[in-house]
Amino acid sequence: xxxxxxxxxNHKAFIPFVVADDPDFDTTVKNIIALAKGGADIVExxxxxxxxxxxxxxxxxxxxxxxxxxxxxxxxxxxxDAARKQxxxxxxxxxxxxxxxxxxxxxxxxxxxxxxxxxxxxxxMPYESRDxxxxxxxxxxxxxxxxxxPTSGHRIExxxxxxxxxxxxxxxxxxxxxxxxxFTGLKDLVANIRQYTDVPTAIGFGVHTPDQAKTxxxxxxxxxxxxxxxxxxxxxxxxxPQAIETFTKSVRTxxxxxxxxxx
Amino acid sequence: MTKLKAExxxxxxxxxxxxxxxxxxxxxxxxxxxxxxxxFHTLKDDPAFKAELHDLLVNYANRPSLLYYAKNMTKxxxxxxxxxxxxxxxxxxxxxxxxxxxQALLAKHLGKKRLIAETGAGQxxxxxxxxxxxxxxxxxxxxxxxxxxxxxxxxxxxELLGAKVHPVTTGSMVLxxxxxAALQEWATRSEDTFYVMGSAxxxxxxxxxxxxxQSVISKESKAQLKAKENTLxxxxxxxxxxxxxxxxxxxxxxDDPSVRLVxxxxxxxxxxxxxxxxxxxxxxxxxxHGMKSLFLQNEDGQINPVYSISAGLDYPGVGPEHAALAKxxxxxxxxxxxxxSVQAFEYIAKQEGIVAAIESCHAIAYVEKIAPTMRKDxxxxxxxxxxxxxxxASIAKYKGVDIDE
Numbered sequence: 001x002x003x004x005x006x007x008x009x010n011h012k013a014f015i016p017f018v019v020a021d022d023p024d025f026d027t028t029v030k031n032i033i034a035l036a037k038g039g040a041d042i043v044e045x046x047x048x049x050x051x052x053x054x055x056x057x058x059x060x061x062x063x064x065x066x067x068x069x070x071x072x073x074x075x076x077x078x079x080x081d082a083a084r085k086q087x088x089x090x091x092x093x094x095x096x097x098x099x100x101x102x103x104x105x106x107x108x109x110x111x112x113x114x115x116x117x118x119x120x121x122x123x124x125m126p127y128e129s130r131d132x133x134x135x136x137x138x139x140x141x142x143x144x145x146x147x148x149x150p151t152s153g154h155r156i157e158x159x160x161x162x163x164x165x166x167x168x169x170x171x172x173x174x175x176x177x178x179x180x181x182x183f184t185g186l187k188d189l190v191a192n193i194r195q196y197t198d199v200p201t202a203i204g205f206g207v208h209t210p211d212q213a214k215t216x217x218x219x220x221x222x223x224x225x226x227x228x229x230x231x232x233x234x235x236x237x238x239x240x241p242q243a244i245e246t247f248t249k250s251v252r253t254x255x256x257x258x259x260x261x262x263x
Numbered sequence: 264m265t266k267l268k269a270e271x272x273x274x275x276x277x278x279x280x281x282x283x284x285x286x287x288x289x290x291x292x293x294x295x296x297x298x299x300x301x302x303f304h305t306l307k308d309d310p311a312f313k314a315e316l317h318d319l320l321v322n323y324a325n326r327p328s329l330l331y332y333a334k335n336m337t338k339x340x341x342x343x344x345x346x347x348x349x350x351x352x353x354x355x356x357x358x359x360x361x362x363x364x365x366q367a368l369l370a371k372h373l374g375k376k377r378l379i380a381e382t383g384a385g386q387x388x389x390x391x392x393x394x395x396x397x398x399x400x401x402x403x404x405x406x407x408x409x410x411x412x413x414x415x416x417x418x419x420x421x422e423l424l425g426a427k428v429h430p431v432t433t434g435s436m437v438l439x440x441x442x443x444a445a446l447q448e449w450a451t452r453s454e455d456t457f458y459v460m461g462s463a464x465x466x467x468x469x470x471x472x473x474x475x476x477q478s479v480i481s482k483e484s485k486a487q488l489k490a491k492e493n494t495l496x497x498x499x500x501x502x503x504x505x506x507x508x509x510x511x512x513x514x515x516x517x518d519d520p521s522v523r524l525v526x527x528x529x530x531x532x533x534x535x536x537x538x539x540x541x542x543x544x545x546x547x548x549x550x551x552h553g554m555k556s557l558f559l560q561n562e563d564g565q566i567n568p569v570y571s572i573s574a575g576l577d578y579p580g581v582g583p584e585h586a587a588l589a590k591x592x593x594x595x596x597x598x599x600x601x602x603x604s605v606q607a608f609e610y611i612a613k614q615e616g617i618v619a620a621i622e623s624c625h626a627i628a629y630v631e632k633i634a635p636t637m638r639k640d641x642x643x644x645x646x647x648x649x650x651x652x653x654x655x656a657s658i659a660k661y662k663g664v665d666i667d668e
């Protein structure tokens with residue numbers, strides 16, 4: 001297991017997301033460093049996939065830009081290695097399972113360990129399918145970060161009990177992308193999870209403004225922002241690092257001001 | 264064959280078809296999949312459910328479909344006797360209706376009011392729209408933009424039946440992308456919605472459900488051939504995209520060692536070109552669309568764009584049970600090119616007076632090759648999975664014939 005859980009101990013965590021190699025290698029490295037400087041607690045790096053079924057148009061487009069830049073799985077590790085020379089911010093990957101499967105579960109997890117990647121979020125790997133990667137991840141000290149959604153219901157207990165690192169709480173049904181309305185039962189959902197585990201929770205999917213981040217950080221132990229940052233990268237391209245550092249600082253301030261206390 | 268029987272039992276008992284299958288799908292859909300699984304296993308052997316299904320198959324879908332002796336083809340090819348399992352004569356013109364009726368009944372029992380589906384050539388979309396109309400359910404169909412362009416007639420047919428057709432403009436805009444979009448829609452709205460999976464693909468239990476409802480094809484053909492010839496066929500041939508008509512055509516023969524099962528994949532411009540959809544011949548093991556199976560993909564696990572003249576076979580994966588049958592050697596899979604299938608489209612029209620779907624013509628093209636090599640006392644049963652009206656315009660275009668649509 002990694003030290004990811006400790007990050008949530010004394011304050012609310014902010015976890016921003018960028019897609020690797022969007023729009024190019026150097027900008028992604030700078031973006032990761034900018035997110036760290038802006039106050040990210042964990043940076044989530046997306047490995048591009050040809051058919052990202054859990055992602056909306058913003059992240060789909062980012063994946064296409066990364067493919068246009070010629071991204072390979074190895075490129076993503078090299079980006080992390082390059083960023084690692086300037087920051088020790090904890091990093092987790094968001095990846096579809098086939099990318100890991102083709103690389104080889106053992107090889108992939110060892111490579112993560114080598115690059116200092118602490119956890120994996122795999123949106124198309126439900127609880128039932130995690131056993132095939134778990135030995136490799138455990139061996140390498142990598143957390144498999146589970147997702148719990150508003151439809152998880154009776155599944156929450158087994159997922160929560162087996163969780164390590166943190167739990168990705170999906171704010172709404174469907175796919176990633178900016179939203180103004182969320183599942184209304186998020187407080188109950190988080191409370192339900194906390195019945196079964198002390199592993200921290202972070203809410204993601206659709207969160208895109210500092211105010212929303214503040215609200216979500218009040219409900220859970222942390223908040224994840226993806227599409228809003230990827231959108232900045234799309235608009236600013238090579239100038240993105242400066243813009244996302246500014247955005248990250250504003251979210252950091254908002255998250256720190258959230259009042260929700262850990263139950 | 265006992266080994267395969269054991270594999271089949273494993274599928275029934277749990278999740279896997281051999282080393283293939285599984286459930287690799289976002290958590291958002293898992294509770295819903297559990298409900299579908301439970302409904303299917305509770306209802307499939309329930310007498311009332313079976314009676315309801317049987318009534319619709321007989322009185323609405325026009326089953327049993329004919330097992331037709333293709334005398335002219337048999338004579339012309341000069342080898343094995345050729346029988347055609349006429350799924351093209353079903354209501355809506357393809358085998359797709361068998362599965363759609365079954366799944367729509369599951370949806371009804373689950374209290375769903377809305378059906379969604381992906382479609383390639385449009386046959387599954389038409390079948391779903393048809394049953395939605397019959398059951399008074401809402402219906403939305405996801406279809407790649409490339410396919411809405413080459414299958415305009417079916418798009419109009421679905422709209423006529425009251426369905427909303429969403430052209431999918433992501434990725435290569437074909438069947439794979441339509442499945443992505445339908446899965447996304449189901450993840451967004453599952454409470455009142457049933458995803459009618461059209462092929463023997465996707466997360467467990469879909470491959471098993473589709474096989475179950477399509478196995479009527481082989482149950483019938485076996486009984487029909489016994490009545491006509493008092494024997495089993497020597498070979499069963501069916502085209503394979505995701506593999507629903509093929510698994511249905513094979514199902515009742517899987518435990519008969521004397522019956523050779525042949526699945527015909529779309530080789531597009533050639534099995535050894537990049538413009539192909541021959542997944543079993545060219546693919547490697549991967550995880551996509553909810554299942555572990557064979558996929559056309561690059562070494563990083565990115566799914567490749569695929570190509571076939573046939574919108575219904577234009578898919579980078581294949582159902583997990585086909586991958587297992589191929590691995591265990593219980594079925595053989597071969598490729599047929601665009602050119603060969605178009606030739607077969609014309610051949611069967613002129614020989615038998617049947618305009619068959621371009622998908623099915625891949626199977627016919629293989630029969631043309633293999634029948635002459637077989638003895639006259641041997642028998643081939645080839646499934647004609649659908650009728651070819653939908654393809655007339657695009658085949659004319661392929662042949663450079665200018666027709667006014």
